[in-house]
Amino acid sequence: METFKLQQIKKSFFIEDREEVILKNIDLSLNKGELTALVGASGSGKSTLLTIAAGLQQATDGQILFENQDLAKLSAEQIRAIRAKKFGFVFQFSHLVPFLTVEDQLTLMLDVADKKINKAEVTRVLQLVGMDHRKNAYPSSLSGGEKQRVAIARAIIHQPEILFADEPTASLDSKKTEDIMALLQTLTKELNLTTLLVTHDQEVLHFVDNIVTMQDGEIIQTPVQS
Template identity: 60%
Template sequence: MITFQLKDIRKTFQSGDIEEEVLKGVNLSLEKGRVTALTGTSGSGKSTLLTIAACLQTPSSGRILFQGENLASLREKNLRKVRAEEFGFIFQSSHLVPFLTVEEQLEMMVEVSGKQGCKKDIDSILRRVGLSHRQNSYPSSLSGGEKQRAAIARAVIHRPAVLFADEPTASLDSKKSMEVMTLLQDMTTSLGMSTLLVTHEEEMLAFADQVVRMEDGRVTDR
């Protein structure tokens, strides 16, 4: 079932008198319970597309369709609500809050999302990511893999409809990368999320249900 769509997305950046079109009419659909991997060379437009899909920047034109609305036409106040309640985010760096324990990171996300009922799921989510024994630990004492697993737990604790992951394994070794991707794949399926993953690592594409390749601002292959 398609839950999220990008329709004819275009993005142009202006530098003085020069215009550069970095996205040239991209169409993309995400399905519930499936991982879509977006890949391509540096400068292909994949990260720009992800940030537009996640409503972190606006397209020059095109539609972002989610739950019957065109998110591209919403005001920032309404977009903040959508991002907090319905989206989850994982980046190359874990971006954990240094003065919060692992458990407190998840509690903070529950508060931000307003989904107080999800607080009861914290213990089970920490078990699933293998961090029950680390729930009272601060980020400074965690390994790279543990930090990224904590970031995944934080990103999904409020059960978002769409999960955005931007190069989540880029700073990890191959073993930890496989662990993180296995976890992402499992969470996507079990929680019924639509996951959009940006990666330049070919090995990570094996974990995707759909692979979309980009070149020069266009989708070239699926």
């Protein structure tokens, strides 16, 4: 079921009187319960497309359709509210708050999303990512893979509709990469998430449902259902 759609997305800026086009009329549809990967060389536009879809930067033109509204037409305050309540984010680095325990990382996210703090739910989500036994640990004592697991738990604790993951395995070794990708695949199915992943690693693509290849700001291969 289609839940998120980009239509004719364009991103450009001007250098003096010359227009530099970053994205060229991108069309992309994302479905519930599916993990879609954006792949392409550095500079192809994949991370720019993800940040525009996530409302982290504005497109020059085009529509972002979600829950019967065009996000491109909303105010910055409205976009922030949607990001806090409806979107989850995982990045290359975990960006955990160093002075908060694993459990507190998640309760902070619930507070940001204006949701009731439920310790039982926090424990359940930590169990989903295999980190409930480290709930009282601080980030400094966690491995890179453990930090990413906590970051994923933080991204889903408020029950988002869309999960955006920008190079979430780029700083991990091959074993931890496999583990994190398997986790993202499982959570996408079990929680019926719509997941958009940016990756440069061709070795992880067997975990995804759809592969979208970008080159020079354009999609050169549309999603293929697995």
